[in-house]
Amino acid sequence: MDALLHISTLHYLVLGAALFLLGVIGVLTRRNVVVVLMSIELILNAVNLNLVAFSRYWQGAPGHFGGPGALHGQVFAIFVITDAAAEAAVGLGILIAFFRNKETVNVDEVNLLKW
Amino acid sequence: MNPPVATPFFFYLLAGIMIIGGILVITRKNAVHSALALITTLLAQAGLYLMLYAPFVAGVQIILYAGGIMVLFLFVIMLINMERSMKERQFNKRWLVGIAAAAVLGGLFITVYTKGKDLFPNGRMLYGESDNTQKVASLLFDRNTGTYMFAFEIASLLLLVAIIGAVVMAKKRI
Amino acid sequence: MHALMHQFIQYVEDYLKTKDLTPGGAGNIFWAAVYILLVFGGLSVAVIAMNWLERKILAHMQVRLGPMRVGPHGLLQPIADAIKLLLKEDIMPAEADALVFWMAPLIVVLAAFTVFVVVPFGPAHAITDMNIGILFMLGVSSLSVLGVVMAGWASNSHYPLIGALRSSAQMVSYEVAMGLAVVSVILMTSLNPTGTGTLSMIGIVRAQEAQGTWFIFKFFPLGLIGFFIFAVSMVAETNRAPFDLPEAESELTAGFHTEYSGFRWSLFFLAEYSAMIAVSSIAVTLWLGGWLRPFPNLLHGATWDLAFSFIPGLTFLLFAAICFFNVQRMPKHPLFKIQTMGLAGFGAVLGLIGLVMFVPAVRDRVADIFWFSAKVAGFMYLYIWYRGTFPRYRFDQLMKVGWKILLPMGLALLILTASAGFLEAPIKEWLHRL
Numbered sequence A: 001m002d003a004l005l006h007i008s009t010l011h012y013l014v015l016g017a018a019l020f021l022l023g024v025i026g027v028l029t030r031r032n033v034v035v036v037l038m039s040i041e042l043i044l045n046a047v048n049l050n051l052v053a054f055s056r057y058w059q060g061a062p063g064h065f066g067g068p069g070a071l072h073g074q075v076f077a078i079f080v081i082t083d084a085a086a087e088a089a090v091g092l093g094i095l096i097a098f099f100r101n102k103e104t105v106n107v108d109e110v111n112l113l114k115w
Numbered sequence B: 001m002n003p004p005v006a007t008p009f010f011f012y013l014l015a016g017i018m019i020i021g022g023i024l025v026i027t028r029k030n031a032v033h034s035a036l037a038l039i040t041t042l043l044a045q046a047g048l049y050l051m052l053y054a055p056f057v058a059g060v061q062i063i064l065y066a067g068g069i070m071v072l073f074l075f076v077i078m079l080i081n082m083e084r085s086m087k088e089r090q091f092n093k094r095w096l097v098g099i100a101a102a103a104v105l106g107g108l109f110i111t112v113y114t115k116g117k118d119l120f121p122n123g124r125m126l127y128g129e130s131d132n133t134q135k136v137a138s139l140l141f142d143r144n145t146g147t148y149m150f151a152f153e154i155a156s157l158l159l160l161v162a163i164i165g166a167v168v169m170a171k172k173r174i
Numbered sequence C: 001m002h003a004l005m006h007q008f009i010q011y012v013e014d015y016l017k018t019k020d021l022t023p024g025g026a027g028n029i030f031w032a033a034v035y036i037l038l039v040f041g042g043l044s045v046a047v048i049a050m051n052w053l054e055r056k057i058l059a060h061m062q063v064r065l066g067p068m069r070v071g072p073h074g075l076l077q078p079i080a081d082a083i084k085l086l087l088k089e090d091i092m093p094a095e096a097d098a099l100v101f102w103m104a105p106l107i108v109v110l111a112a113f114t115v116f117v118v119v120p121f122g123p124a125h126a127i128t129d130m131n132i133g134i135l136f137m138l139g140v141s142s143l144s145v146l147g148v149v150m151a152g153w154a155s156n157s158h159y160p161l162i163g164a165l166r167s168s169a170q171m172v173s174y175e176v177a178m179g180l181a182v183v184s185v186i187l188m189t190s191l192n193p194t195g196t197g198t199l200s201m202i203g204i205v206r207a208q209e210a211q212g213t214w215f216i217f218k219f220f221p222l223g224l225i226g227f228f229i230f231a232v233s234m235v236a237e238t239n240r241a242p243f244d245l246p247e248a249e250s251e252l253t254a255g256f257h258t259e260y261s262g263f264r265w266s267l268f269f270l271a272e273y274s275a276m277i278a279v280s281s282i283a284v285t286l287w288l289g290g291w292l293r294p295f296p297n298l299l300h301g302a303t304w305d306l307a308f309s310f311i312p313g314l315t316f317l318l319f320a321a322i323c324f325f326n327v328q329r330m331p332k333h334p335l336f337k338i339q340t341m342g343l344a345g346f347g348a349v350l351g352l353i354g355l356v357m358f359v360p361a362v363r364d365r366v367a368d369i370f371w372f373s374a375k376v377a378g379f380m381y382l383y384i385w386y387r388g389t390f391p392r393y394r395f396d397q398l399m400k401v402g403w404k405i406l407l408p409m410g411l412a413l414l415i416l417t418a419s420a421g422f423l424e425a426p427i428k429e430w431l432h433r434l
Helices: A009-029 A033-059 A072-102 B007-027 B031-051 B055-079 B095-115 B132-141 B149-170 C002-017 C029-061 C077-087 C098-117 C133-141 C144-154 C158-189 C201-211 C222-237 C263-286 C302-309 C311-329 C334-356 C360-389 C395-433
Strands: none
Touching: A009 A033, A009 B007, A009 B031, A009 B095, A033 A072, A033 B007, A033 B031, A033 B055, A072 B055, A072 B132, A072 B149, B007 B031, B031 B055, B031 C098, B031 C144, B055 B132, B055 C133, B055 C144, B055 C158, B132 B149, C029 C077, C029 C098, C029 C263, C029 C360, C077 C263, C098 C133, C098 C144, C098 C263, C133 C158, C133 C201, C133 C263, C144 C158, C144 C263, C158 C201, C158 C222, C158 C263, C158 C395, C201 C263, C222 C263, C222 C360, C222 C395, C263 C360, C302 C311, C302 C360, C311 C334, C311 C360
């Protein structure tokens, strides 16, 4: 009970893992392309949570990699957010181009090359 | 610096909002409802970043993710006529395989975290947030400690490529 | 019971001793709640006053009188409007998405009101002073775009959808120009004699205090250009004239809030006015020196401080004098007796507030809040003036101004500000040696 009440880094990692699992289920099981893209955003957010939780862990750790200025995780998280923005823009552009051609938003109807 | 107040309550509240939002994202039939649930998840995550004493990342998350990317998603959902696809089946034929794969991944996570529980001791020192932005900036831009300057320039190049790509993809006639 | 009172007084005194910390900084929840209530109450009064002022000032600019009937000179008109809106029938269009339709005004109101958490009315008079103050304000005010998009989509009708798309495209475009103007100011804060720059709102005003100049006058004309970019962008951001194509009645039958009536419409209206006050607060804090009084360098010294500290009281006495002048101008008809007495009472209340502001203990504390509010009130007058003067921009002209004119100007401004900051010390030294 005490381990549940005292919030440590492990709590954030477990939460990140749970979100990652939800995103993976969304990507693997949904047919709507927009929902698949949103599940990918969930995955990226889970990764960001991991990074920032670890950067906080290293802020309190002594040694060469630690100390108050060890914010590498946060900088990485900012880059991941930038990356997610670029990817969402290009992904939605592809979606619009695709919708204009085939009038559907389901991923399993993209099977023109199917044997 | 002030000690934090009621940390477990806020952590479990925000974590609950995030998990419920995540479940709503992947199960809603209406794409706009999924987008709204994702916005709630992102805002709760910004709250968690504040709890982790990362206010700059929280601000970036609110501006870029909730105020930028989700607006883009909502635009596209509005412009695409999804009436027909909302009445169809939402989950694809191989959903059982997908859930089995996710369960295996979940098992891997549980194994790693139970065996590695002792690597993350409690009670690290508390650092105030009075100069978080300045420290992040010194990691990005400072002459002596700026190890991420090159990555910053590459990220701006990536954004330029993404802008050109998105405009070209969505044009009617190239 | 006695012990409880004693503890309470101790709690109040403990906070008042920490004189230069905001309640958030001092970790004091009770005072933070008091400040929140004060800011919320003041904001509501300001929005009501803005409604009346807009109708009267617009009317006088168009050589007519405006509302005169409801109270003396229409002073009770906003209250009558509020009662009417609350009593109207709540209509929801058929086939509209009920959840999204209900949530859209809520999101816009939340976004418009949450930004006031970091607005600095004085050196310790903000609810809290976040490290990322200006970033928080820009970010939360960009959440209102979500509410607009949701409102247009949920109404399930053409005009709101087009209006919402246009309105959100406009808001997003002008946010970029706003951001660049703000970044150039943050750059100027780092030219402090004490080293590093800051994103916190109170820190920005203190930087202006330390550098001895309002940022609108710094590196003339760079500060002025930055202020101009922000002033144009903030009018476009809040969908006000002359950028109000998405919600103008003659164009799109009220745009994204066409299908909203009664209380929901009044929420949008409330959010629009408080967003106007919020972005004006940003402009005042970043360029016009926040709570600092005018001419801190030219007219410095204790006597000038004393002279400027009389101005709040004199302003309220001037308002009271205008009220009494209008009282004696009222028609001398028995039907107007109640209105005349009401106006005289209002004038008396204003005069009393003015006299209270002459008391020395109140005089020192009220100066910061008064100067901040006076500057924001000036911006509100400018908003109303723009609405009465400029013709409306067409939508493609609007987007052209945002992307092709303001954005390159903002980028050039950023580069020039950075160069000016870098070259300031060498040029001063060179001028010294001449």
